[in-house]
Amino acid sequence: MSQLKPLDKLYLLTIFAFIIALLLPFVINNVLLTDDLARVYGAFLYHQIKYFPDYLYRYLNTETMSSRPISGLFTAVISYWTGFYEKLYYLGYIFFIVAIYFVFKLSKCLTNNIFFSIITTAIYCLIPIGTSLLYSPLMLNSSLATIFYCISLIVLIEKKQTTRTLFFSILFFILSVLSYEVFAPLIFLSLLLLKRNKIIYLLSVITSIFIYRQLIEPQIFTNYFHRSDVAQLFQIKRNIMVIFDFIKALTYDLLLSLCRSIRAIRYFTLYDYLLLSLFNLFTFYYIRSKNIVVEFSNNLNIKFNFFIILGVACATLIYFGSGYFPDLFGYNNRTMGALRLYGVLSLSYFLFKTRNHYLIFVVILIFSVSAISVKNAWLYSFKINNEIFRKISAxxxxxxxxxxxxxxxxxxxxxxxxxxxxxxxxxxxxxxxxxxxxxxxxxxxxxxxxxxxxxxxxxxxxxxxxxxxxxxxxxxxxxxxxxxxxxxxxxxxx
Structure with missing residues (x-):
């Protein structure tokens, strides 16, 4: 079951094609919302800086970017090019597409089950948790963090845990945190995968990030700002609100969004119906052709179900030590990259435990409807923005x-x-x-x-x-x- 068969490859490519088809209208119509508006404006404002290192420093020397220098570097390159041609800004979408591949690779490493991995990948692309990660080019920082985090775990699972592999796992984990901090609490999962040198691993990550945040960053940048606040860990009232918001987001809010998505089918275009039909016809055929196996063969030292449940729990810790709150609405859902990953792994595990092909298909069908509806909602928001500003300008x-x-x-x-x-x-x-x-x-x-x-x-x-x-x-x-x-x-x- 470890090898991709032709049908597996074809369906995996279909998932990528579906996501590209969702994003294509954004590129064609030049859709920009919320923080992306500010980034593109900044690209125009500073494009007269011809020397890229000067541009890079100006870009990173901000409250939002100095603490994320890795993703900031990639964003700065795209932003610099955007100053000359605006459409290049949408190169940020490439990082989400690459992240899809590494989510597939990670789930395969965790289970050694191709069918499970591909279904997990499909749900990861479609689930209405952290929708800004897909539709906002600026959220390449979260995609990069996901890519580096997945590589860090893949190295630990697939390779023999030598000094060399531990070094690369540590390196990629640090790159993940310095791209976007949401995966930082998941260091505990990495420690679970280790057979030895747990203390060395933990201290290496913490020390490296501490040196950058407390010594290097303040020396290089004048406008640095840390969103983390350890004191918030002890604010009981706020912690209770975080727990409440987390439960509400993944139950009531998620269900509400799915109901709204189904209701919004009336706004689908012919393009949407064609996309939905082709994707789900092939999904149904693919699922029905497979045998559901739930006894996963993997290299984990612990049970898979315990690992993913702990992953969800660790993913919520970022909200206790920062100013973020778990939220599916607006642009606030941009912080849910880690929850999206482990929430999807948990959901896929539950679906496979039922051994019900039709239930898996129905979930993917509903989520694909949701993905198209959310796409249309972003396009509608863009349309309203344009309409309002044009009327004001008149x-x-x-x-x-x-x-x-x-x-x-x-x-x-x-x-x-x-x-x-x-x-x-x-x-x-x-x-x-x-x-x-x-x-x-x-x-x-x-x-x-x-x-x-x-x-x-x-x-x-x-x-x-x-x-x-x-x-x-x-x-x-x-x-x-x-x-x-x-x-x-x-x-x-x-």
Missing amino acids: HKISTDNDIKILYVIFDQKNTDLKTNFSEQRKKDRNAFFLDPHFILQEPMFFATWEHRYYVRKLNLNKDLKIHYFYSTDEAKSKSYYLYNLATDKISIVK
């Missing part, structure tokens, strides 16, 4: 009157943000996302620094700050423009 707003803030409102009742500002903004945001096109409150943009791309693209007044849902107290103390999307009217609130 009003030719001046800032000569010293009014430099414009708030977009979606609920016509929210005409006065001076009173109960935060509550009004929350109601307005919720009213907007009641639109059935949205599945997981797909990101538009939330912060002021993300609107500058449209200001430049549509030649809007450069001094104008445009907000959707981003909380700010400026509305309480300053006059501002209020743009009502429903009526396409702009008024001044003093």
